[in-house]
Amino acid sequence: MAALAQTITPELRLWIIAQAEAGCRPEDVLKAMQASGWAEDVAIAALEATLTDRLAELRPGQAAVPDSAATALPEPDLAGAPSVLQAEGHAVRVLTTMRHPRVVVFGGLLSDAECEQLMALSRPRLERSKTVDNATGGDEINASRTSDGMFFERGETALITRIEARIAALLRWPVNHGEGLQILRYRPGAEYRPHHDYFDPVHPGTAKILERGGQRLGTLVMYLNTPEGGGATTFPDVGLEVAPVRGNAVFFSYDRAHPSTRTLHGGAPVTAGEKWVATKWLRQGVFV
Numbered sequence: 001m002a003a004l005a006q007t008i009t010p011e012l013r014l015w016i017i018a019q020a021e022a023g024c025r026p027e028d029v030l031k032a033m034q035a036s037g038w039a040e041d042v043a044i045a046a047l048e049a050t051l052t053d054r055l056a057e058l059r060p061g062q063a064a065v066p067d068s069a070a071t072a073l074p075e076p077d078l079a080g081a082p083s084v085l086q087a088e089g090h091a092v093r094v095l096t097t098m099r100h101p102r103v104v105v106f107g108g109l110l111s112d113a114e115c116e117q118l119m120a121l122s123r124p125r126l127e128r129s130k131t132v133d134n135a136t137g138g139d140e141i142n143a144s145r146t147s148d149g150m151f152f153e154r155g156e157t158a159l160i161t162r163i164e165a166r167i168a169a170l171l172r173w174p175v176n177h178g179e180g181l182q183i184l185r186y187r188p189g190a191e192y193r194p195h196h197d198y199f200d201p202v203h204p205g206t207a208k209i210l211e212r213g214g215q216r217l218g219t220l221v222m223y224l225n226t227p228e229g230g231g232a233t234t235f236p237d238v239g240l241e242v243a244p245v246r247g248n249a250v251f252f253s254y255d256r257a258h259p260s261t262r263t264l265h266g267g268a269p270v271t272a273g274e275k276w277v278a279t280k281w282l283r284q285g286v287f288v
């Protein structure tokens with residue numbers, strides 16, 4: 001590949017750092033590099049290498065943020081294109097699969113009773129949802145996320161333990177690499193604007209977040225009810241919309257913390273009734 005002959009000159013390195021420090025989004029820097037003739041994969045590698053080195057320079061003594069593709073990812077066993085998977089004795093239907101982004105839609109992952117119980121257990125503990133504050137790695141209230149939410153501890157109840165074991169078997173990823181289950185309730189008009197679930201290495205708060213189990217590699221959004229209107233999970237890069245249906249779930253994974261994974265996704269506004277979901281995020285290492 002001729003493109004691989006492109007190298008990161010000192011001038012290019014300085015230019016990339018200047019763009020990042022001026023607040024340019026990595027995807028815009030990538031676009032500019034592509035416009036000047038860089039092949040996408042080579043430009044991504046150059047960007048990642050430069051920004052990771054820069055972070056290491058700015059934080060001497062701390063490990064650099066992992067920059068390359070993850071060697072292993074959560075992934076259901078879809079060899080032979082099965083229409084049903086067995087997970088801890090529970091039959092889960094495979095409804096839709098997509099390669100890039102890696103998306104799998106499951107049917108019947110949770111029973112109606114499990115959905116009801118999760119809603120009832122979480123309802124008294126719901127608070128206005130927060131998002132990660134990129135500067136500090138802490139939480140902040142954010143207008144782009146107008147839901148209410150809460151987190152269960154991993155293994156908090158027998159119900160949660162059973163669901164977590166089922167997810168681990170389905171996605172072939174250890175229970176202790178999962179964050180605690182998050183419950184979200186969207187009221188009419190509430191939405192979750194498109195975002196990525198990985199932690200962007202360019203943000204200063206990311207190093208602190210990564211101390212608790214490394215990067216996120218995958219997301220499983222489980223629908224606890226069927227809203228009367230709206231509330232699809234959308235993937236704007238590829239024009240995919242997943243309808244929220246009680247008991248079903250959408251899984252997607254990302255092998256690097258980069259928009260080229262095409263995992264930009266959002267929760268479309270709920271137009272009637274409420275929407276309830278449970279989200280399980282899967283980390284690279286043990287989440288503590």
Ligand code: PD2
Pocket residue numbers: 184192197219221231232233234265266267268277279
């Ligand atoms: O509720 C959703 O559909 C949704 C959309 C985007 C949930 C999440 N992200 C999430 O929990 O990360």
Ligand code: ZN
Pocket residue numbers: 195196197219265
């Ligand atoms: Zn998300």
